[in-house]
Amino acid sequence: MDVGRHPNIRLLAYSELEKVEGEAGSFRATIRKKARYVDESKCTGCGACNEKCPTPVTDVYNLGLGKTKAIYRYFAQGIPSTYTIDATQCRNFQPGKKCGVCAKTCQAGAIDYKQEDKIVEVEVGAIVVATGYELFDARRIPEYGYGRFPNVVTALEFERFLSASGPTHGHVYRPSDLALAAKLPETEKAAQRAIKGLERYEKHFGLTSDAFYIEHEAGARTGDEDYDKWAEAIREFRRLDEDLRVLKEKVESMESAHRLAFIQCVGSRDIRYNRYCSGFCCMHAIKEAIIAREHDKESEVYIFGMDIRAVGKGFEEYKLRGAHEAGIQYVRSRVAEITEGKNHELVLWYEDTKERVVKQLPVDMVILATALEPSPSTKQLSEIIGLEVNDFGFFKTKQSPPLDTTKPGVFVCGCAHSPMDIPESVAQASSAAARAAQVLSGSEPMSLAS
Amino acid sequence: MNREVLVIGGGIAGIQASLDLAEMGIKVHLVERLPSIGGKMSQLDKTFPTNDCAL
Amino acid sequence: MSGNGKNTVPNAEEVRIGVFVCHCGSNIAGYLDCVALTEFAATLPGVVYAKNNLYTCSDSGIAEIQKAIKEQGLTRVVVASCSPRTHMPLFKSSCAEAGLNQYLFEMANIRDQCSWVHMQETEAANLKAKDLIRMAVAKATFLTPQEDIESSLVRRALVIGGGVAGLSAAGALADVGVEVILVEKEPELGGLLRRINRLAPRGEAAADVVRELVSQAESKTNLKTLLGAEVTSVTGVIGNYEVTVRKSDGTVEQETVGCIVVATGAVPFKPEGLFGYDGRNVITQIELEERLRDGPLDAKHVVMIQCVGARSTERTYCSRICCLTAVKNALYMKERNPDIQVHILYRDIQMYGAENERLLWESRNKGVRYDVYDAERPPVVKDGVVEVYQPLLGETEEIPCDLVVLSTPLVAPEDSPALANLMRIPLDQNNFYLEAHAKLRPLDFATDGIFLCGTARYPATVGEALAQGLGAASRASTILFKDKLVTSALVSQVTDRCDGCGYCVDLCPYGALSLEEYEVDGQIRKRNKSDKILCKGCGLCAATCPKGGVVVVGFTRRQLEAQVDALLEAL
Numbered sequence A: 001m002d003v004g005r006h007p008n009i010r011l012l013a014y015s016e017l018e019k020v021e022g023e024a025g026s027f028r029a030t031i032r033k034k035a036r037y038v039d040e041s042k043c044t045g046c047g048a049c050n051e052k053c054p055t056p057v058t059d060v061y062n063l064g065l066g067k068t069k070a071i072y073r074y075f076a077q078g079i080p081s082t083y084t085i086d087a088t089q090c091r092n093f094q095p096g097k098k099c100g101v102c103a104k105t106c107q108a109g110a111i112d113y114k115q116e117d118k119i120v121e122v123e124v125g126a127i128v129v130a131t132g133y134e135l136f137d138a139r140r141i142p143e144y145g146y147g148r149f150p151n152v153v154t155a156l157e158f159e160r161f162l163s164a165s166g167p168t169h170g171h172v173y174r175p176s177d178l179a180l181a182a183k184l185p186e187t188e189k190a191a192q193r194a195i196k197g198l199e200r201y202e203k204h205f206g207l208t209s210d211a212f213y214i215e216h217e218a219g220a221r222t223g224d225e226d227y228d229k230w231a232e233a234i235r236e237f238r239r240l241d242e243d244l245r246v247l248k249e250k251v252e253s254m255e256s257a258h259r260l261a262f263i264q265c266v267g268s269r270d271i272r273y274n275r276y277c278s279g280f281c282c283m284h285a286i287k288e289a290i291i292a293r294e295h296d297k298e299s300e301v302y303i304f305g306m307d308i309r310a311v312g313k314g315f316e317e318y319k320l321r322g323a324h325e326a327g328i329q330y331v332r333s334r335v336a337e338i339t340e341g342k343n344h345e346l347v348l349w350y351e352d353t354k355e356r357v358v359k360q361l362p363v364d365m366v367i368l369a370t371a372l373e374p375s376p377s378t379k380q381l382s383e384i385i386g387l388e389v390n391d392f393g394f395f396k397t398k399q400s401p402p403l404d405t406t407k408p409g410v411f412v413c414g415c416a417h418s419p420m421d422i423p424e425s426v427a428q429a430s431s432a433a434a435r436a437a438q439v440l441s442g443s444e445p446m447s448l449a450s
Numbered sequence B: 001m002n003r004e005v006l007v008i009g010g011g012i013a014g015i016q017a018s019l020d021l022a023e024m025g026i027k028v029h030l031v032e033r034l035p036s037i038g039g040k041m042s043q044l045d046k047t048f049p050t051n052d053c054a055l
Numbered sequence C: 001m002s003g004n005g006k007n008t009v010p011n012a013e014e015v016r017i018g019v020f021v022c023h024c025g026s027n028i029a030g031y032l033d034c035v036a037l038t039e040f041a042a043t044l045p046g047v048v049y050a051k052n053n054l055y056t057c058s059d060s061g062i063a064e065i066q067k068a069i070k071e072q073g074l075t076r077v078v079v080a081s082c083s084p085r086t087h088m089p090l091f092k093s094s095c096a097e098a099g100l101n102q103y104l105f106e107m108a109n110i111r112d113q114c115s116w117v118h119m120q121e122t123e124a125a126n127l128k129a130k131d132l133i134r135m136a137v138a139k140a141t142f143l144t145p146q147e148d149i150e151s152s153l154v155r156r157a158l159v160i161g162g163g164v165a166g167l168s169a170a171g172a173l174a175d176v177g178v179e180v181i182l183v184e185k186e187p188e189l190g191g192l193l194r195r196i197n198r199l200a201p202r203g204e205a206a207a208d209v210v211r212e213l214v215s216q217a218e219s220k221t222n223l224k225t226l227l228g229a230e231v232t233s234v235t236g237v238i239g240n241y242e243v244t245v246r247k248s249d250g251t252v253e254q255e256t257v258g259c260i261v262v263a264t265g266a267v268p269f270k271p272e273g274l275f276g277y278d279g280r281n282v283i284t285q286i287e288l289e290e291r292l293r294d295g296p297l298d299a300k301h302v303v304m305i306q307c308v309g310a311r312s313t314e315r316t317y318c319s320r321i322c323c324l325t326a327v328k329n330a331l332y333m334k335e336r337n338p339d340i341q342v343h344i345l346y347r348d349i350q351m352y353g354a355e356n357e358r359l360l361w362e363s364r365n366k367g368v369r370y371d372v373y374d375a376e377r378p379p380v381v382k383d384g385v386v387e388v389y390q391p392l393l394g395e396t397e398e399i400p401c402d403l404v405v406l407s408t409p410l411v412a413p414e415d416s417p418a419l420a421n422l423m424r425i426p427l428d429q430n431n432f433y434l435e436a437h438a439k440l441r442p443l444d445f446a447t448d449g450i451f452l453c454g455t456a457r458y459p460a461t462v463g464e465a466l467a468q469g470l471g472a473a474s475r476a477s478t479i480l481f482k483d484k485l486v487t488s489a490l491v492s493q494v495t496d497r498c499d500g501c502g503y504c505v506d507l508c509p510y511g512a513l514s515l516e517e518y519e520v521d522g523q524i525r526k527r528n529k530s531d532k533i534l535c536k537g538c539g540l541c542a543a544t545c546p547k548g549g550v551v552v553v554g555f556t557r558r559q560l561e562a563q564v565d566a567l568l569e570a571l
Helices: A049-053 A103-105 A155-162 A175-205 A209-218 A225-254 A279-293 A315-326 A377-387 A423-439 B010-023 B039-043 C033-041 C060-071 C085-097 C111-115 C124-142 C164-175 C192-195 C206-218 C287-295 C320-334 C353-366 C416-423 C462-480 C503-507 C541-542 C556-568
Strands: A009-013 A015-023 A026-033 A056-058 A067-069 A116-126 A126-131 A133-135 A152-154 A259-266 A300-305 A329-332 A337-340 A346-352 A357-362 A365-370 A372-374 A410-412 B004-006 B027-032 C019-021 C047-053 C076-081 C103-110 C150-151 C156-160 C179-186 C223-226 C230-236 C240-246 C252-257 C259-262 C282-284 C301-305 C340-345 C369-372 C380-382 C387-388 C395-400 C405-408 C450-452 C485-487 C493-495 C513-520 C523-530 C550-552
Touching: A015 B027, A026 B027, A067 C541, A116 B004, A126 A377, A126 C206, A133 A377, A152 A155, A155 A365, A155 B039, A175 A209, A175 A225, A175 C387, A175 C523, A209 A225, A225 C252, A259 A279, A259 A346, A259 A357, A279 A300, A279 A315, A300 B027, A300 C085, A300 C556, A315 A329, A315 C206, A315 C462, A377 C047, A410 A423, A423 B010, A423 C164, A423 C462, B010 B027, B010 B039, B010 C462, B027 C405, C019 C060, C019 C124, C033 C047, C033 C124, C047 C060, C060 C076, C076 C085, C076 C124, C085 C103, C103 C111, C103 C550, C111 C124, C111 C556, C124 C556, C150 C503, C156 C164, C156 C252, C156 C405, C156 C462, C164 C179, C164 C192, C164 C223, C164 C259, C164 C462, C164 C513, C192 C206, C192 C287, C192 C485, C230 C340, C230 C416, C240 C259, C259 C416, C282 C287, C287 C320, C301 C320, C301 C395, C320 C340, C320 C353, C340 C387, C369 C387, C493 C523, C503 C513, C503 C541, C541 C550
Parallel strands: A009 B027, A126 A410, A126 B004, A152 A365, A259 A300, A259 A365, A300 A329, B004 B027, C019 C047, C019 C076, C076 C103, C156 C179, C156 C259, C179 C223, C259 C450, C282 C405, C301 C340, C301 C405, C340 C369
Antiparallel strands: A015 A026, A026 A116, A056 A067, A133 A372, A337 A346, A346 A357, C150 C485, C230 C240, C240 C252, C380 C387, C387 C395, C493 C550, C513 C523
8 A cells, every 4th residue: 555655656557567778877667558448547446347347257366266357456455446457358359349338337437448558668776676476387296186176276276265355255165065056056047947848848738747747657648749858858857856956955064174185395396396495385384274273163284294394483383383273283294196086075195204104184175385486577577687597497696795686786586586485575675675775876785706 | 876766576575675765765666567566465365473464 | 744734624623524434345335334324424413524435545535535625614534444554644644635634534444343354244233333433423523633743863873783684784774875883792793604614505605705794894984883892771762862882992982873773693502411512522503614614524424413402392493594504514514525424313404495495405416314303202412323213214223423513593692681671672482583573574673763684583594684684774764864754643642630650651662751850839749751752652651540641642531432432322
């Protein structure tokens, strides 16, 4: 919030850097402010457009766990609060189609289909890169079943499950159960349609379907095409009815996912993918486990890791709290494989290194701590600005002064620098600010040739 | 010497750097690729070890 | 942004309240009937205007408030929406812009404290929202106009501690034009780094880093260094701290500074009585560093034991850098003598991040052996041998060795409590300094104007300490580059009823209260005096005082009573 209002901060959201020239003390940067097709100065963020938009679109903020519309806001409390039209999804921008519902709905007259990208040029003395990270695609580890087994999710997806403003309003249900519940409305509709069909026959022939069916099976009322169709329709309905009954039972008896397994180092510390440690995932898993227990007193949580890296201030104590208060069981092991049963129940196969025995653990849900990877922006920016990248794919930096990239006057902080958690990112951000301020003051700080 | 700074990225690090610089009286241009700032942290429910709300 | 707009609204004394009920999209409106709430608000005493809108914090919402102030002659504004922490400053300054004193503004939190927490009980939630609005309106009736408090500041900083973090902070501050005084209690600069051999993960010599940092510090004309010196008292307030320093020659110096940076570091724990520590054949990592720095190592079989005196019942924390140090030293020894046997016994190997993890793999490739041990069955150091139960094998191994190195944690220096007391800053349960917020303000103290960096906060690597020093400099700069400091008017105010009993003085966590003497009819009397800049308006004094001798502006008895009465009206 403070950022949006600060008189010294000019916020260019939905924008991308295109070009940088010059050097420390006098850089010239060209930025493309992408068209939202919504006038920022008029949009009040009321959301009426989003409600009326006829085009559902995958919700990226909720990691695909829900839907939004072609005109959307990334998240409710986002700054700026202006809505944006995704031109790749909006009907109005596809050839031959015309929509315009949002423009009609908007009381502030903020929709502007003719809006164009704007090019902004700025002159600055220093540049701070804080482009963050992306997450490893867990489908690259097929033995964990991500993408095939609905009840295997990533840690960030699990965040959305835990969040009160997320797609399940904070309830931890197995995704396979949620999918069943989602099927209920359409199954009910299908059953209704079947009943309507039967009623037509009943009216036409003047007797109930049940009565007819008894006769039909006894041999009477046969030989007629209509009779056969009716009989088939009755069988069809009875199947549907049974399915519906079973489905309703399942949905009504649906419980939270009680037994959760967190698997650490998915794509990290892995000779096949990323050799480095992603820094915060051990702590992240512990936190998610503690919160899952807060939401569900019956939860049983296991965290599988090689080492549990709780190295920050207050972290070891938090890890112990997880064990004492939330009953987390820390298992030193690298899970070999996850298999799935007929009802999407999961089984973990792992070696218990304390007892030196291979074990199986049936669980309700598996949460994968996927590795942090350099953001795609890193490669783009390295080319645009002219920065070197190290073997891990992060920006190459000096040891001291820390945060200096290979180009003087350009500094990097946070996860764009290397894997780190929030306090470190915040502290580093202040450090980068200091470096930038030093450059603006024209000073040459200490540096070692490393 | 130019007294303005470009910050690329509107996640928690970019936001903090921008605020510090702005409070020092330096003008900041903060560029963010997504429609709003907040980054990954806006997708978190609560943060460790205090279990505070991430927003 | 002080927003001290001149009160151009006529009849400022007359109570004409405007209430604005926010939908907050569906955050509030999804659970509460905002239209009904607005209608209800309009019926409350003193309310002349009530409106609901979708997002009060949006440009159009603000415009509505400002328009209503002007057109309806509002003398008080109540917004029923989210938490004051979200948008209060925005609403207040908007009122000021429209000509209404910003302190004539009140909020009712019907989101975070109502709709968000009572999603399953909307009927009760609606009643609660009514209570909250009624309470806010009642309080607003008794609000009085106030002015922000302004004070001056000096663009000077004190850095306590001349190790890596302190030097980094001092240098950065000097670079941006701040006058810096660096106080170091040892006769030389460099801190713990002077005892270190090489740094991880890139292997540069610690001595080179120290030399470079010191020469940089010495080259800056606006950086004054006092060696062998200690801070003996700190009084005053942000912008004008009065610091007394006792120098090495015994003389005393007074300095006035705007901000203070604490970079007093930490010391390695000496594991007396643990694992047979004797300082000769069983040593600590720092003692190993000194040996490695001074010449080739005499040992052929080295066993390192991690977590000695850490992650235990006496000291629960993980000291973050000891695994890194052990691996670094193991690698160093292997590189110089490939035949040396190095065996590291650990519980979790804490090589976090990218470059550290790589170091781990490299050391494995070079033949350093790693074995895990369980906390319940730690290794036993015997003469010439370390006995360790290997959970992965289910067997006890006897590792022959001629040198055992114990990795011990960094602990807070013994004088931390004294310094903390001096500046009224808190320590955590391990005696490390406690920052304002673990996540979002890692380098700030809750006390304004004092900052923290390096191992004084928590064990850190040299790279991290350098960065934190820069960070603390940045944080201090956000204060030091202001023309003036502006603080809230909602602070304590001593009234005529104070009789100088002094109950409140010691209770104040910010040291904002003191007793002063004055004379009346030839008699010496005492009375409380409050420092409005130090005061944070926490209310402890007002709650304690039995006579109404001190109140907090904006939370007076009358205002609070009105709120309570309004709440109880529902019963």
